[in-house]
Amino acid sequence: MTSPDIAQDDWYPVAIAAMLTAGAEQRVTLMSHTLRVTRDAAGKATVTDDHGTARPVCEAHGHVWSSIGTPPHPIFSLPEGVQDGRRLVDCGPVRVKASPLRVVENFLDIAHFPFVHTDILGAEPHTVVAPYDVEIRDTVDEVWATKVSFYQPQAAKSASDGIVTEYEYRVPAPCATILYKTCPPRPAEMDVIALFVRPLNEELCDAYAWMALFDDDTALEDLIQFQQTIFLQDRSILENQVPRKLPLDPRMESPTRADKTSIAYRRWLKRRGYHYGAETRGV
Amino acid sequence: MNTAADITSWLPVALSDGLPDGGVMRVQTAGHDLALWRAHDHSVHCVDNRCPHRGMRLSFGFVRGNRLNCIYHGWQYGETGACAYIPAHPELTPPESLCVPTLPCVDHGGRVWITLDPDATALPAMPAHPGLRSVAVNVSQDRIQAALGSGALPSTTHPQRGCSARVLDTSAFDCRIALDVATGDTATLVVSIQSVSAERSQLHTQLTAAASVELKVAASRWLDALRDHLEATA
Amino acid sequence: MSLHLYDYVLSGNCYKVRLFLALLNQHCDVTAVDFFPGEAHLSPTFLEINPAGTLPVLTDGDLTLCDSAAILVYLAQKYDNSGTWHPSTDAATSAWIQFWLAFASKLSDTVGQARLHDMLNLPCDIDATRTAGHRALRELESHLSEQGFRGHRFLIGDTPTIADIACFPYAALAPDGGIEHDDYPAVRRWLVDIRRLPRFIEMPGIHRLHDQADDPTP
Numbered sequence: 250m251t252s253p254d255i256a257q258d259d260w261y262p263v264a265i266a267a268m269l270t271a272g273a274e275q276r277v278t279l280m281s282h283t284l285r286v287t288r289d290a291a292g293k294a295t296v297t298d299d300h301g302t303a304r305p306v307c308e309a310h311g312h313v314w315s316s317i318g319t320p321p322h323p324i325f326s327l328p329e330g331v332q333d334g335r336r337l338v339d340c341g342p343v344r345v346k347a348s349p350l351r352v353v354e355n356f357l358d359i360a361h362f363p364f365v366h367t368d369i370l371g372a373e374p375h376t377v378v379a380p381y382d383v384e385i386r387d388t389v390d391e392v393w394a395t396k397v398s399f400y401q402p403q404a405a406k407s408a409s410d411g412i413v414t415e416y417e418y419r420v421p422a423p424c425a426t427i428l429y430k431t432c433p434p435r436p437a438e439m440d441v442i443a444l445f446v447r448p449l450n451e452e453l454c455d456a457y458a459w460m461a462l463f464d465d466d467t468a469l470e471d472l473i474q475f476q477q478t479i480f481l482q483d484r485s486i487l488e489n490q491v492p493r494k495l496p497l498d499p500r501m502e503s504p505t506r507a508d509k510t511s512i513a514y515r516r517w518l519k520r521r522g523y524h525y526g527a528e529t530r531g532v
Numbered sequence: 533m534n535t536a537a538d539i540t541s542w543l544p545v546a547l548s549d550g551l552p553d554g555g556v557m558r559v560q561t562a563g564h565d566l567a568l569w570r571a572h573d574h575s576v577h578c579v580d581n582r583c584p585h586r587g588m589r590l591s592f593g594f595v596r597g598n599r600l601n602c603i604y605h606g607w608q609y610g611e612t613g614a615c616a617y618i619p620a621h622p623e624l625t626p627p628e629s630l631c632v633p634t635l636p637c638v639d640h641g642g643r644v645w646i647t648l649d650p651d652a653t654a655l656p657a658m659p660a661h662p663g664l665r666s667v668a669v670n671v672s673q674d675r676i677q678a679a680l681g682s683g684a685l686p687s688t689t690h691p692q693r694g695c696s697a698r699v700l701d702t703s704a705f706d707c708r709i710a711l712d713v714a715t716g717d718t719a720t721l722v723v724s725i726q727s728v729s730a731e732r733s734q735l736h737t738q739l740t741a742a743a744s745v746e747l748k749v750a751a752s753r754w755l756d757a758l759r760d761h762l763e764a765t766a
Numbered sequence: 767m768s769l770h771l772y773d774y775v776l777s778g779n780c781y782k783v784r785l786f787l788a789l790l791n792q793h794c795d796v797t798a799v800d801f802f803p804g805e806a807h808l809s810p811t812f813l814e815i816n817p818a819g820t821l822p823v824l825t826d827g828d829l830t831l832c833d834s835a836a837i838l839v840y841l842a843q844k845y846d847n848s849g850t851w852h853p854s855t856d857a858a859t860s861a862w863i864q865f866w867l868a869f870a871s872k873l874s875d876t877v878g879q880a881r882l883h884d885m886l887n888l889p890c891d892i893d894a895t896r897t898a899g900h901r902a903l904r905e906l907e908s909h910l911s912e913q914g915f916r917g918h919r920f921l922i923g924d925t926p927t928i929a930d931i932a933c934f935p936y937a938a939l940a941p942d943g944g945i946e947h948d949d950y951p952a953v954r955r956w957l958v959d960i961r962r963l964p965r966f967i968e969m970p971g972i973h974r975l976h977d978q979a980d981d982p983t984p
Contacts (some may be wrong), residue, residue, distance in 0.1 A: 265803060268803060339803060340803070341802050341803030341886075342803075342887070343858070343885060343886065344884060344885055344886065344887050346884070346944075358605075360605045360619070360620040361605050363606065363619065364603055364605060364606045364619075364976060365604065365605065367604070367968075367974045367976075368974075369975075373606075373619070373976075373979055373980075373982055374980075374982035376606065376619035376620060376622070376982070377620060377621070377622060378617075378620040378621070440968070455887070463595050468798065470797075470798035470799060470800045470804075470806070471798050473798075473803075473804070474774070474776075474798045474800075475773040475801055477775060477776055477802075477970070478775050478776075478970050479970075480970075481776055481885075481970030481971055482970045482971070482973070484942070484970075484971070484972055485592075485941065485942065485973070486588060486592075486603070486604055488941075489588060489589040489592055490567065490587040490588055490589075491581070491582045491587045491588075491589060492584060492587065496587070502584065502585060502586055502587060503584045503585050503630055504585070505585075505618060505620060505621055506620075506621060507620035507621065511789070530721070546951075550951050552955075554977055555826075557948075557951070557954070558946075558948050560948065592973075594975065594977040595975045595977055596977055596981045596983070597981065599983075600978065601977075603973060603976070608983065617983050619982075622982075627851075642887075663951065665911040665914075665951070666950030666951050668948070668950075734949075745915045745916050748912075748915040749912050749915060752908065752911055752915070753908075754910055756904075756908055
């Protein structure tokens with residue numbers, strides 16, 4: 250049993266902003282609470298709980314966000330999301346029978362690419378994970394992995410040949426993670442791919458993928474379906490990890506050097522006391 | 533001396549024919565989640581269904597040579613359960629402590645058996661009849677044994693494939709059932725019951741002699757009827 | 767004149783067409799339709815192509831086909847030079863192909879619906895749908911067991927046909943909807959046999975058979 254106290258004060262995605270049209274109403278579950286998400290004629294989004302009480306609401310990074318608690322901070326910033334020239338792509342929520350923390354951790358992992366995203370994000374014999382840097386940035390209280398590189402046969406919809414892709418990973422909140430990666434058409438910029446996760450409960454979640462890309466050529470539908478392909482390849486893995494919750498006791502699973510980001514992520518969750526969706530036995 | 537507990541500590545979990553070289557399958561019994569696999573040297577192995585790295589079920593994995601590979605990151609486990617290779621770090625020799633727990637597992641009498649008892653006595657000799665099929669039944673092992681013990685077995689009525697059935701004998705390992713087919717043919721079915729959970733079982737079935745396709749189909753349809761009968765009366 | 771497929775990457779019915787085209791080594795232009803989250807299959811533009819608003823749609827010159835079974839039949843008769851994918855040697859074989867094409871719809875209505883529920887939160891009575899899905903898989907299991915007695919690896923005989931292509935995707939994707947394969951050994955073996963076919967392609971939820979790859983291990 251874990252306390253939702255820390256976790257309930259975070260922001261979580263409750264709707265795709267563009268799909269919440271004026272007059273529309275969506276019902277979603279957040280941490281076992283039913284929320285009603287609406288938008289009035291003036292364009293203002295409102296979230297109320299099952300007692301009719303208004304919940305905190307904000308719109309950012311393509312989504313409407315809310316909380317069953319009282320967020321002490323505004324939502325994390327993502328400047329690339331408003332940068333000129335980027336295409337913003339909503340990929341939709343996909344439901345996964347797994348802890349939201351397992352979903353985030355999988356997003357931070359590159360060693361699985363050759364086996365789970367075969368011939369797209371990785372391929373044997375290019376399985377080596379080169380050393381990279383990981384830090385918990387105390388000033389912003391975020392996990393960052395930098396200088397991550399990996400050989401990829403088709404790194405993005407706009408890539409046709411294999412390249413060594415360079416990545417940075419950022420975890421600005423326990424259930425949100427952002428990937429900055431080599432942008433084939435604009436070598437000076439980084440594409441942004443984010444995954445925002447809403448826990449329905451500790452072992453079930455909806456994951457919203459969202460992208461901010463420099464790619465004027467690829468059809469929107471192809472961009473969405475490329476990302477859905479990747480995420481749905483992960484889904485069958487995520488639903489078969491045991492236990493469903495993310496173990497925070499380092500003795501329960503056996504990481505290696507390639508798992509430095511995941512190790513830092515688990516340590517950061519433990520330090521923050523964020524236990525929702527975590528297996529805390531032994532901690 | 534074998535005690536009864538020794539004898540029954542072996543659980544039939546698959547037909548030998550149901551696990552080809554390079555095959556991997558999931559086995560659940562008594563709350564245990566296990567992965568059963570066969571190496572290309574034809575040996576059978578049973579491990580905890582959980583990769584120690586990130587908890588992925590190994591039954592989703594694949595076999596190359598004589599190693600079981602996790603689908604998630606390709607970690608390879610040898611026949612002892614020890615991790616032999618980590619693709620992200622090919623130069624690394626995995627520490628001995630990095631291993632997946634194994635269970636005793638044998639291919640014997642046309643069936644694959646496991647035991648949760650590390651001191652279990654070896655299985656006695658038994659004939660390796662050819663496998664017919666494994667059938668899942670949503671009924672507990674106890675209820676199936678009771679139903680077979682009562683002798684009240686269903687019949688099928690098709691003019692050619694119809695079968696009447698009677699129990700010949702029951703041992704600690706299996707139950708032999710005589711099938712009389714409408715055509716006048718007869719067959720002896722060996723049924724080994726595996727408990728999956730409190731509500732589910734598997735019947736691993738064999739025929740004691742070579743049989744025609746028609747006879748196998750008749751026996752297979754009778755097994756469908758047996759399953760439906762067991763589930764309807766449970 | 768060329769083949770053109772309106773496709774959604776997560777649809778098992780669209781995958782039937784992609785897979786069969788790959789097995790036939792037949793080129794086809796593909797347009798992705800944003801079924802989810804965009805619901806583009808219900809847009810006026812798409813309804814002009816297919817008033818039923820369903821995927822896949824295949825066009826070949828002036829011909830427009832809007833059902834995966836119809837598309838498989840068409841592709842087999844027109845583009846399969848081997849003549850093995852839709853054998854019509856005798857009345858019974860033709861009828862059995864029809865039977866399994868219809869059975870594939872049953873899989874899509876049960877196992878496929880459970881998958882849409884679990885994956886994309888589409889409403890359905892999930893317990894009843896899963897129960898019906900298990901019943902369909904039992905039917906498939908019994909038939910494939912009997913095919914095994916005959917020495918036949920596939921639904922019709924010992925070579926694959928469009929019946930196998932029609933039934934494969936939703937049978938393979940059943941775990942996506944909480945319907946595990948554990949109880950169906952003959953189905954599991956058949957799924958592997960299809961995945962081993964030359965030029966086989968995957969879709970998300972169906973992983974590569976890595977045991978066939980060269981092992982780079984020292």
